[in-house]
Amino acid sequence: MxxxxxxxxxxxxxxxxxxxxxxxxxxxxxxxxxxxxxxxxxxxxxxxxxxxxxxxxxxxxxxxxxxxxxxxxxxxxxxxxxxxxxxxxxxxxxxxxxxxxxxxxxxxxxxxxxxxxxxxxxxxVYGVAGLTAYFGLLHVGKPKEGETVVVSAAAGSVGSIVGQIAKIKGCRVVGIAGGKDKCHWLTSELGFDAAVDYKDGATYKALRAAAPKGIDVYFDNVGGDILEACLAQMNNRGRIACCGAISQYDGVPSAHGPRGVPGLIVVKRLVMQGFIVMDYMDQRDAALADLQSWVSSGKLKVxxxxxxxxxxxxxxxxxxxxxxxxxxxxxxx
Incomplete structure (x- = not known):
């Protein structure tokens, strides 16, 4: 240089x-x-x-x-x-x-x-991506062992870490990603229990098959239609961690967000919360200690x-x- x-x-x-x-x-x-x-x-x-x-x-x-x-x-x-x-x-x-x-x-x-x-x-893993996954899932999503966690953009920088942390915490994990190759990678390499290819077009149906007991925690990276499909399948007292809305960023945003949201949130007592990783920086050292131990033990693949x-x-x-x-x-x- x-x-x-x-x-x-x-x-x-x-x-x-x-x-x-x-x-x-x-x-x-x-x-x-x-x-x-x-x-x-x-x-x-x-x-x-x-x-x-x-x-x-x-x-x-x-x-x-x-x-x-x-x-x-x-x-x-x-x-x-x-x-x-x-x-x-x-x-x-x-x-x-x-x-x-x-x-x-x-x-x-x-x-x-x-x-x-x-x-x-x-x-x-030790930067914004890993910390976003860590705090968004654990502090906003609050998954409990045995619950079903769904994450969109699951093959991306944040989503791939979210799914693995959810597995470490004893959850059933479903990833939503684009294309068969990415979906196969999530289940064969990263240990996801199931993966849904949104490019297939039948996201709602595939999600229902992948998460037959409903969704307890949804980690949302995309917004739009996929958020709508997940909302309809949330369990009572489910939590939605809103991290991003990729579907709305590039080109012309879709004309609608999720429909029928207020009624669903009331009836199912859902918590839907946005967050920004900077809000948690006072707890960064503890998060990094966890992330480093998971990486060194091979539980978390980078x-x-x-x-x-x-x-x-x-x-x-x-x-x-x-x-x-x-x-x-x-x-x-």
Whole structure:
């Protein structure tokens, strides 16, 4: 990597329909100088998430990404120089660096990471994906042994971990994913009890067969029609952890969300709760201790999808939105 040039990927135009490579441009800028309280970091691995697409629509839990600015995104980065006593050169951090080689970021917005190998695990199982799965399932979904847990986008970065944690907790686990290959992978490699291929078109019927005793916990990554199919099969006092709504992000959102929801929630006394992983960061150490012990004992398998080269980041995100990936997708800068 040339340490005087800063390659940057700009979002040149906000898409009105599906995201395409024409919405991005690779450019070369200068390496920024860190101000007081900032650190200059060199990006190592860029995290790709469906949320990247949601940020283009408008403000969410972060400000919207505007046209002709560096595309926003979290990454694992290495501190090059620091004007803050809390960080020193060589430290590994996670932060919103954007899609570029170098960024000057306020130290208070950088999370110092443990030095672990492989470093990619800091973005997957020990990063936002693993922590989202952990807190969303255990603190929001609250599964009990013997219950049925259903997770959508089950072959993705969060869903693949949710299902495995639910198995560790003694639940019957059903994954919803796109395509026979992904469904086979969930049951043969990750230990899911059953998998439903939503591309088959008969999701409701397949779900009923896979979860004959109904659903106690539904971990929702997609919203839309799949949420509707699961809601109708929830058991009394079921819990729904709302993590994302991929079906609504790219292109034209479906005109309706789940229908008949209020009546179902009342009659079945359901709890439906949204969450953001940042709400739980005070409990991160305990979560990481659990995740590390499960990985080292082989109970939790880590699947990563690493793509080489910053220039491939736009295509990698477009592919993620189309469901190309298994496990956590990231770009090695």
């Amino acid at each position: 040339n340490d005087t040039v800063n390659r940057q990927i700009l979002l040149v135009e906000k898409p009105t329909g599906k995201l395409g490579s024409e919405h991005f441009r690779l450019t070369k800028g200068t390496v920024p100088a860190p101000k007081d309280g900032e650190a200059l970091v060199r990006t190592r691995y860029i995290s790709l998430d469906a949320a990247n697409r949601a940020w283009m629509h408008g403000a969410t839990y972060r400000a919207a990404v505007e046209a002709n600015t560096v595309m926003a995104g979290g990454s694992i980065a290495e501190v090059v120089s620091s004007n803050d006593p809390g960080l020193k050169p060589g430290d590994i951090v996670f932060g919103d660096t954007g899609w570029q080689d170098y960024a000057a970021v306020p130290a208070k917005h950088l999370a110092k990471m443990p030095k672990l190998e492989p470093m990619t695990h800091l973005l997957s 699947q990563e999808d690493v793509i080489d080269g910053i220039e491939n980041t736009p295509q990698a995100l477009i592919g993620l939105l189309a469901g190309e990936n298994r496990g956590k997708r990231m770009v090695k800068v």
